[in-house]
Amino acid sequence: MSPWLEGQHEAGLRAAGAGGHSQLVRALPWLPLPDFPSGTRPCRGKQRGVQQPPRHFCFASLQLRAGKGVGPRGPHGPCCRSARRWPRTLTRTRPRARPDCGRCPAGGAGGPADGVWWDGKAGGDGTGSTAALRRARRQEQLVSKRLLRDDSAAEERGRDGAEIVPDPLSEDEVLELLRGVQRGSEDRKRSLSCLRHALQNKDTQQKFVRLDGSIRTLVGLFTSSLADVQMEAARCLHELSHSSDPAVAEACLPVTSYLLTYLSGHSVEFTELCLYTLGNLVVESEAVRKQLLPQGIIPVLASCIQSPHEAVLEGLGYVLSQLLQAKEAPTEIVPLVLDSVLPQHMLRLVCSGLKAGTGAAVEFAWCLHYIVCSHIADAALLSLGTLPALTTLLLDLASEIPLDAPEGLELLVCPVLRCLSNLLAGDTGCQGQIRDERLLVALFLILQSFLQQHPFIVQEGLWLLNNLTADEPFFCSALLALDLLPALLQLLPCSPMAAELVLTVLCNIAEKGPALCRQLHQALPLLLPALALPDPQAVGQGLELLHLLFLHCPEVAADFIRQGGQQALEQHQSSPVLQGRARALLDMARQPPGASATGPGHSTVSAFP
């Protein structure tokens, strides 16, 4: 197992943490400087995100809008809406304050795009929300939920426009609301509205579900023949589903069979609401999943996926994506999904996502990623033609995106890249299916488009590049023939993982033999700085690369010394991880040109101080 799979992250952090940053190192943007995005302020409410790995965070202050220094409305005001290719499904109201932190002032104008990765300026105290999110992700505690919210005019807005979450009600007040909706009166609709509004508050949610008969009442209203009562009850259930308390989700167990029943209905809005409610419940509680599976959720979703409505499809994708992320998914859920018609429809909807239904395509792309990660679906997916289909999608995407990719496409690109990479890495011997050099073209065009705003795409794209070049000389020569080497090298400073991957790809190429090594010779000047990177894993790959180059092209060694490589190697002689290889390279470099490279171990004593 390649050592960099473990610990590289920690190693990078350790290296960065060691004292004595040089100016060069300081400028590299991935160092763990306080990564609070500039232009935002930490939530002044209870910062649950700090003490313990929390499951939800206050986002009201977080404006990760990738703007060019402008706020969310930015230059893309309503006049530009028609120019956007993303359907409306992505647009949202302003982020709402989470109940636990009370009113949170919104951040200032949006800072640099995804500033946390790029912005070297200190902007906070290191307890930024994004850092907390990363921590939660590392602990596998990142729970995402979607909230559909119908902003009626009656809702309060704070001075920045963010919604104000209502204060919690007392037990008596909640009981009063419950009575109000149980009474059959003209007021019932109004009571339901009040209840729905009140249920935005987490405490109220908990009190409500604890009241005797409350859920039964809601279920009754939810199954009412009065459409507007039914809709309002559905909205109440939706608020409950958004709770971060698993007990609330489990209190909603009685409603699941009805949620499923209504998925076969025809009201787009209602179906959509049911879907998102289901999805939220699914991610929150294993008990809910354990009930939904025998209730037949998979066949129902399989019928639903033939709906022509984009909103329904997007909600459906959301439910599936939550189901497929469950820890029991590989054994309990993925087999059922594979047995249904879902995979072929998912693939179809992903691949048509550039023209229409991009929101749904995004959801299904993530679904495919989770399915691939289950390890049991490779053969089924490959037989559906997933590899060529996703490849074509990337080609289409690359040929259509402008230099500055419209917002949101990265959410489609990311899982597609992951699916391709993981499928290629399987044991199925499928690499020959996509021997098309245009894939490299597309990949680099995509990297170029997203480099600025979404640098995480870089490492994911490089992972795909590694899997393409590892075993196939075809892609190695194609990369050089297409003159993509300069661009590849330009990606070195993106992040520690990117640096390591770039060097790994170069190793893949060099390993293919002298013909390709010679073409890498020209890159030598750019490799020297790589040896000064703070990340020992990346430097290690650099040393491996030099080894391959020296092995196949002895003239490279001489050039290397001429360009000051010796000093670059000597600085690593005290590093336990690197010293063996550094010394071996020094020995190789000092051998007379033309001498065959025998094992480097024959001389361990350096003649130089």
Added chain:
Amino acid sequence: MAMLPLPLPPGLRRRLQEGPGPPPPPAPPPPPPPPPAPPFAFTPRRLRLGLHHPLLEDGDVHRHLYLQGVLTSLAEVAERPKVSEFSCHISGCCQVFDTLEGYEHHYNTLHRNVCSFCKRSFPSAHLLDVHILEWHDSLFQIMAEKQNMYKCLVEGCVEKFKSSKDRKDHLVTAHLYPADFRFDRPRKVKSGPCHVSSPAKDGASVPMDVSVEMSEPFQVDPMETGPSENVEIPHPPASPDPATPEKRFYKSRIPSTICFGQGAARGFKGPRKKV
């Protein structure tokens, strides 16, 4: 630190428009390379990354933020066009609406899947079909005496049962359905004017009894418990008030081709007026 644009060669995008290029000539498989001599260890390796691999972390966080609605998009949702008030076109139904969605939902709830025999409304065509078959098809009753005819309601389950009760037991034990599932009422033995039955006897409140007297909607509401403070939610049979006049306007099936033609993508809502 702003990233410079990548130094890509010119004409790259054009390359995409062209075809895939000639297939590479089949080369003899290269001899396996010798293993690297220590201390060097590199061998090319395709990487399979699991769900929680660190490389995927940033992308996952981004996905999370998107779902949570934090990545504010470029524009607010367009206001739904408000239409002037209009009423349901089903004769006798006088509900009014000012949004298309409200009307659509009303129509689908009350008028779309309606049984012509007993006027009950169902949430889906499938349940309507089951109802018609089991309640109003005498051939079904005859055949049910000889073979298992009661199909399980769960999509994908092929079990059949000889009685409604057996089916309900199956729904509860195998599919974890609630015992009082509202869409699985046993058919009452007497077939009479189905809509008029006293609440106590008629266990068949397949809900959504249609009432055309929308001005008094609560008479049909199964949840109606009267003005009492009784919190007990009925599973009740709430039949319509027997005084409600019957209107027989409905065909047995509304064609499923009826659609509301919005076609618009819809998603997270912006400000709009409720029905």
